[in-house]
Amino acid sequence: MTSRLSLHRRHLLAGSASALAAAGLGTWSSHAAAQAKPLPSYAAWKDANSVIVHSSSTIETRRSAFGTSVITPADQLYVRNNLPAPPASVLDNRDAWQVSIEGVRNPRTLTLGELKTMGLETVATVLQCSGNGRGFFPHKPSGTPWTVGAAGCVVWSGVPVRSVVEALGGVAGDTLVYMTGTGGEVLPEGVPVDSVLVERSVPLKAMGDALLAWEMNGAPLSLAHGGPVRLVVPGYNGVNNIKYVKRLAFTPTESTAKIMQHGYRMSPLGGKADPTQASVLEMNVKSWINSPHPESGTLKAGQMQIHGVAFSGTTPVTKVEVSVDGGKTWHAAHFVGPDLGRFAWRQFALHVKIPAGNYVMVSRATDAAGNVQPEHRLENQSGYSNNSWADHGVKVTVA
Amino acid sequence: MTSRLSLHRRHLLAGSASALAAAGLGTWSSHAAAQAKPLPSYAAWKDANSVIVHSSSTIETRRSAFGTSVITPADQLYVRNNLPAPPASVLDNRDAWQVSIEGVRNPRTLTLGELKTMGLETVATVLQCSGNGRGFFPHKPSGTPWTVGAAGCVVWSGVPVRSVVEALGGVAGDTLVYMTGTGGEVLPEGVPVDSVLVERSVPLKAMGDALLAWEMNGAPLSLAHGGPVRLVVPGYNGVNNIKYVKRLAFTPTESTAKIMQHGYRMSPLGGKADPTQASVLEMNVKSWINSPHPESGTLKAGQMQIHGVAFSGTTPVTKVEVSVDGGKTWHAAHFVGPDLGRFAWRQFALHVKIPAGNYVMVSRATDAAGNVQPEHRLENQSGYSNNSWADHGVKVTVA
Numbered sequence: 001m002t003s004r005l006s007l008h009r010r011h012l013l014a015g016s017a018s019a020l021a022a023a024g025l026g027t028w029s030s031h032a033a034a035q036a037k038p039l040p041s042y043a044a045w046k047d048a049n050s051v052i053v054h055s056s057s058t059i060e061t062r063r064s065a066f067g068t069s070v071i072t073p074a075d076q077l078y079v080r081n082n083l084p085a086p087p088a089s090v091l092d093n094r095d096a097w098q099v100s101i102e103g104v105r106n107p108r109t110l111t112l113g114e115l116k117t118m119g120l121e122t123v124a125t126v127l128q129c130s131g132n133g134r135g136f137f138p139h140k141p142s143g144t145p146w147t148v149g150a151a152g153c154v155v156w157s158g159v160p161v162r163s164v165v166e167a168l169g170g171v172a173g174d175t176l177v178y179m180t181g182t183g184g185e186v187l188p189e190g191v192p193v194d195s196v197l198v199e200r201s202v203p204l205k206a207m208g209d210a211l212l213a214w215e216m217n218g219a220p221l222s223l224a225h226g227g228p229v230r231l232v233v234p235g236y237n238g239v240n241n242i243k244y245v246k247r248l249a250f251t252p253t254e255s256t257a258k259i260m261q262h263g264y265r266m267s268p269l270g271g272k273a274d275p276t277q278a279s280v281l282e283m284n285v286k287s288w289i290n291s292p293h294p295e296s297g298t299l300k301a302g303q304m305q306i307h308g309v310a311f312s313g314t315t316p317v318t319k320v321e322v323s324v325d326g327g328k329t330w331h332a333a334h335f336v337g338p339d340l341g342r343f344a345w346r347q348f349a350l351h352v353k354i355p356a357g358n359y360v361m362v363s364r365a366t367d368a369a370g371n372v373q374p375e376h377r378l379e380n381q382s383g384y385s386n387n388s389w390a391d392h393g394v395k396v397t398v399a
Numbered sequence: 400m401t402s403r404l405s406l407h408r409r410h411l412l413a414g415s416a417s418a419l420a421a422a423g424l425g426t427w428s429s430h431a432a433a434q435a436k437p438l439p440s441y442a443a444w445k446d447a448n449s450v451i452v453h454s455s456s457t458i459e460t461r462r463s464a465f466g467t468s469v470i471t472p473a474d475q476l477y478v479r480n481n482l483p484a485p486p487a488s489v490l491d492n493r494d495a496w497q498v499s500i501e502g503v504r505n506p507r508t509l510t511l512g513e514l515k516t517m518g519l520e521t522v523a524t525v526l527q528c529s530g531n532g533r534g535f536f537p538h539k540p541s542g543t544p545w546t547v548g549a550a551g552c553v554v555w556s557g558v559p560v561r562s563v564v565e566a567l568g569g570v571a572g573d574t575l576v577y578m579t580g581t582g583g584e585v586l587p588e589g590v591p592v593d594s595v596l597v598e599r600s601v602p603l604k605a606m607g608d609a610l611l612a613w614e615m616n617g618a619p620l621s622l623a624h625g626g627p628v629r630l631v632v633p634g635y636n637g638v639n640n641i642k643y644v645k646r647l648a649f650t651p652t653e654s655t656a657k658i659m660q661h662g663y664r665m666s667p668l669g670g671k672a673d674p675t676q677a678s679v680l681e682m683n684v685k686s687w688i689n690s691p692h693p694e695s696g697t698l699k700a701g702q703m704q705i706h707g708v709a710f711s712g713t714t715p716v717t718k719v720e721v722s723v724d725g726g727k728t729w730h731a732a733h734f735v736g737p738d739l740g741r742f743a744w745r746q747f748a749l750h751v752k753i754p755a756g757n758y759v760m761v762s763r764a765t766d767a768a769g770n771v772q773p774e775h776r777l778e779n780q781s782g783y784s785n786n787s788w789a790d791h792g793v794k795v796t797v798a
Contacts, residue, residue: 047618068521068556069617071470076617117702120748122467122736155736157467218468218475219446303516337521337554340737349519 042085043224050076054144057081061149066290068307068347070337071124072152074217077225080129080150082198082259083185085223086244090184094220094228097184099212103176103250105169112229115212119163123211123234124155124340126311130237130264130280133377133386139269141383148288148392153309153345156232158213161248165207176250177204181231181242199257200240202233202281204250209234209314209343212245234343235314237280237385239264254279267381285312285373286387287320287348287365292396299398301356307336311345312367319366320348326360327375327390333363342368354398362393441484442623449475453543456480460548465689467706467746469736470523471551473616476624479528479549481597481658482584484622485643489583493619493627496583498611502575502649504568511628514611518562522610522633523554523739525710529636529663529679532776532785538668540782547687547791552708552744555631557612560647564606575649576603580630580641593656599639599663600653601632601680608633608713608742611644633742634713636679636784638663653678666780679783684711684772686719686747686764687791698797700755706735710744711766718765719747725759726774726789732762741767753797761792 039046040056050065059079061072090097095113110118128151135145144150161179165171183198211232214221221227226243233240239259254260254275265277287310292299306324310317316339321330333348348363365373377388438445439455449464458478460471489496494512509517527550534544543549560578564570582597610631613620620626625642632639638658653659653674664676686709691698705723709716715738720729732747747762764772776787 050618065618067614067617067619068519069554069614070521071554071617073617074472117704119750120467120704120706120735122469122746124737155468155470157736215466215468218466218470218472219449219464220466305516305519307519336519337556338523338737338739338743340739344737347521351518 042088043079045075045222046079046224047073047075051078052149057084058144060144060146061152063148063290063293064295066149066309068336068349070153070340070344070347071217072154074154074219074222074225077127077152077154078129078150079224080144080238081243082239083183083187083196086185088223090244091223091227094214097228099229099245100247101164101168101249102247103172104165105172108168110164112214115159115164115229116214118167119159120157121160121211122155122157123209123232124153124344125232125234126151126153126283126343126345127238127241128283130239130384131382133388133391134383136386136388136391137377137379137383141381143383148290150238153311153340154216155218155340156211156213157215158211158229158232161207161210161212161231164212165250171204171250175252178202178251178254179204179207179210180249180251180255181240181245182247182249183242184244184246194257197257198242198259199255200242200260201251201254202236202240206233206236212248235282237264237283239280264384265382266378266384269379269381271381273382280384282313283311284385284387285315285317285365285367285371286310287317287363287373287389288392289322289361289363289394292361292394294394296396299354299396301354301398304352304354305349306333306352306361307347307349308363309345310348310363310365312365312371314342315367315369315371316342317346317365318368320346321364322348322350323362323364324352324354324359326393327362327364330364356399359396359398360393361396362389364389441487442478444474444621445478445623446472446474450477451548456483457543459543459545460551462547462689462692463694465548465708467735467748469552469739469743469746470616471553473553473618473621473624476526476551476553477528477549478623479543479637480642481638482582482586482595485584487622489643490622490626493613496627498628498644499646500563500567500648501646502571503564504571507567509563511613514558514563514628515613517566518558519556520559520610521554521556522608522631523552523743524631524633525550525552525682525742525744526637526640527682529638529783530781532787532790533782535785535787535790536776536778536782540780542782547689549637552710552739553615554617554739555610555612556614557610557628557631560606560609560611560630563611564649570603570649574651577601577650577653578603578606578609579648579650579654580639580644581646581648582641583643583645596656597641597658598654598656599641599659600650601635601639603649605632605635611647634681636663636682638679663783664781665777665783668778668780670780672781681712682710683784683786684714684716684764684766684770685709685786686716686762686772686788688721688760688762688793691760691793691795693793695795698753698795700753700797703751703753704748705732705751705760706746706748707762708744709747709762709764711764711770713741714766714768714770715741716745716764717767719745720763721747721749722761722763723751723753723758725792726761729763755798758795758797759792760795761788763788
């Protein structure tokens, strides 16, 4: 092992690419411990070998389980619930589930059965928790220390929100500049509703791509992922994709719920969250290597396929570069497999010949708008939106 | 119900579109009976509610289970095995599985671990048993009476066969005009090898698209679907996609195995199979409606989304038309969702207003080469390659 790779965690704030990469690797041991927890009952159908159970409401896909087939299978997809899921009985009669559409000229409560007659669209999106990569922040933010596995690429089917809105006469006025979704979880009693309600507002422009989705990856939407119906906002961080959506409203202001006002804000290190700070909305440009991965063990010298995933909010990724020396030199990777559209991730691969040695492999994505994945994370108190290429590096030993 | 819809099976050979559609509907009762069988152990992980178990080696996706998300989830995908699967222990060390590459300048036996270093490609394909639609043949061919569910669209990852061949010096001569794959099943004893061996030859041109695949839909390939490694020949009928492939050879003649010489031949009605008849190779242009489906029950008059799937061997589909009057008048459907490439199926949808009444809904696909899905099936003794739009119709009652 080179001295570069044996840097201790206390050196991490120095900020060099390879040190940061090594930092990420330091978190794997905590994962191994977390893995021992059992799957919660509402997600008991997940593939236990492919996931890390952090808690009953936080389940991460193992980096080693991400394949190269673009789509993340439902039984490997991460779970992050802000409240316990509603009782499974809500799936007994899916089509009876009701969604109140408000802030349109003709507001109405529509059943899922009615929504299914109003339009059909299918879209592949990256679903990613805004805390994905939090495990690489050296200040150890509170919250789940996800590394790369609070993300997946899945296919949704549902009715376009714009079709529903059009059928109900359009948005009721120019002042309604937010699309606000409310979750149908059962709220704990004895606390103010706003302190627990899962309700998020996104800019009205997100309506154009949004779906009320009842299907994921070809199957009726599971309870774990928001069935019977979920608000899907392509390109936006996971929390904006409201599960069990019971209300979709066009509003003049952001939701007053705590999860909107103080949750998911980009607060400065050591600072407190407040509504003037940026909220986690569109995802940023990001990529990481899935193979080799930290559990690959010692690899054989010779030919190797380095592969991973790359995406960028609502913009297609156009380029991925890979470095095997921690970011000193870069090689153009190629995209592999079908392009599922601008909200999906692309698989990338680099075919290389690798002699014996120790390597830090990193990847760096560029999107069509010219955004380049940065070397360093944007520091913030809660550990959101980490797209540092250095943090996501993989240490590899080849013999 | 109109008199058109109450036609008895004995009228089916009359060949009118609506009569043929009604014929298909007559077979659902036999499915309900088959559904009671338990899943075999190697496929116990399948979703029992989404499939019809015909036998331990033949499992069909329910028409009602096909969603609109393009990809068929692994746990809903049909299974058709010509021999029992090898013992599950072949998956204990996937990378140790060996494939003998023959008919190249430098023939070699490669492990799956070695194949994984030689290239990477991901492709979505329709996987369809050539007997899919056999249940609609009125002469009741021997074999499983599949209706629409011996098909799915899945994503494969593996190494391109052309990359392996190139690495081994290329095909060893112009006379080697077939690509022959051999399955690694354990053969029954006491019978000639050729009588049971799963070995199929396809024209050399198929090599350009073929993969040696170790992953399906983002997960390591299951035993039920041919893991650790399967020969995937995009656009070709299922039987040519050799599971547990142990030998890939470039050969001057077709395999002498019975499954090639006499199996899967387009024999005339009442005739015997022989090697001069056409083999089931590339799939033909086809579509069918998945919703409404025969189990939809009585539908409510008003707005409706009619949707289904369309594909055509190695050629993209360019158009799907839908008729609600058994083929008298047609309406242009639109494609829904991402295009996963020319080997994948497309979802189509038609948004219509339907008053009360009885309907026969059918769909008709056209591909980029100008092939149009025909009204009538090509009659053949074993019931292969049924792409009749009339046969695949759905009878719908709206009140």
